[in-house]
Amino acid sequence: MLWKPLFDAEPVVAYGASEMMQVWLKRGLIDCAVVVCEGAGTILTSNGNLVQAIGARLTGIIKTSPIPEIITRIKKEGGIILDEKTALIDQVVGVKKALSLGFKRVAVSVAGFQSKAISEIRSLEASEKADILIFSVCNTCIGEIDVEHIAKADIVCASASKILRNQMDRMALLQLGVAIPVFALTNKGKRLILAYLETLKDKLVIFRIGKLPYEVEGKSPKLKPKDNNGQHMFAKF
Numbered sequence: 626m627l628w629k630p631l632f633d634a635e636p637v638v639a640y641g642a643s644e645m646m647q648v649w650l651k652r653g654l655i656d657c658a659v660v661v662c663e664g665a666g667t668i669l670t671s672n673g674n675l676v677q678a679i680g681a682r683l684t685g686i687i688k689t690s691p692i693p694e695i696i697t698r699i700k701k702e703g704g705i706i707l708d709e710k711t712a713l714i715d716q717v718v719g720v721k722k723a724l725s726l727g728f729k730r731v732a733v734s735v736a737g738f739q740s741k742a743i744s745e746i747r748s749l750e751a752s753e754k755a756d757i758l759i760f761s762v763c764n765t766c767i768g769e770i771d772v773e774h775i776a777k778a779d780i781v782c783a784s785a786s787k788i789l790r791n792q793m794d795r796m797a798l799l800q801l802g803v804a805i806p807v808f809a810l811t812n813k814g815k816r817l818i819l820a821y822l823e824t825l826k827d828k829l830v831i832f833r834i835g836k837l838p839y840e841v842e843g844k845s846p847k848l849k850p851k852d853n854n855g856q857h858m859f860a861k862f
């Protein structure tokens with residue numbers, strides 16, 4: 626039986642990066658998204674549904690290899706693969722490619738293990754006089770050294786990182802969610818988050834707070850005991 630890749634553009638989580646990018650593209654708030662897809666690597670697209678279909682269920686991809694069926698489908702849906710032969714994952718090069726194609730308002734997702742790319746993209750934004758929204762994702766296993774780079778993002782998913790939660794009071798302007806909070810670190814990030822919230826049909830509670838993160842007992846993830854190397858294992862809820 627042949628395996629067929631599933632491209633489902635329906636929302637999966639309330640405050641996911643792909644869900645937000647889907648809305649931003651549809652509303653014309655950004656021109657292009659640079660994201661990562663299994664079987665294709667870094668891709669560029671202006672198709673919001675394609676962004677959601679790619680990012681809804683599998684994120685934080687470290688490495689992948691080309692899968693012809695996926696590449697064919699992405700191209701059919703208006704996506705541009707950075708490197709079809711190797712399925713290269715390189716968000717900095719992906720942003721450079723988007724700018725070379727004439728896109729000026731670009732959103733890019735950067736996983737925690739690639740945090741240095743955030744600083745590189747910020748430097749590129751300044752030199753190219755572009756408008757780049759950086760969404761930092763998949764940050765559960767980051768270290769202290771990653772924070773200086775992640776702090777330059779516009780929006781950050783804290784994942785299960787205690788390190789990020791401890792830093793949010795000095796950095797964040799806005800928080801979405803409690804268990805796996807998402808934070809806006811810049812006015813641009815805050816503005817685009819609020820634009821996204823306008824489209825939600827869910828009931829929302831908004832209130833001022835003196836300190837972030839806002840936490841509710843029993844809803845935050847807990848770390849399992851450290852392994853033999855002294856590293857925390859995956860978070861549990």
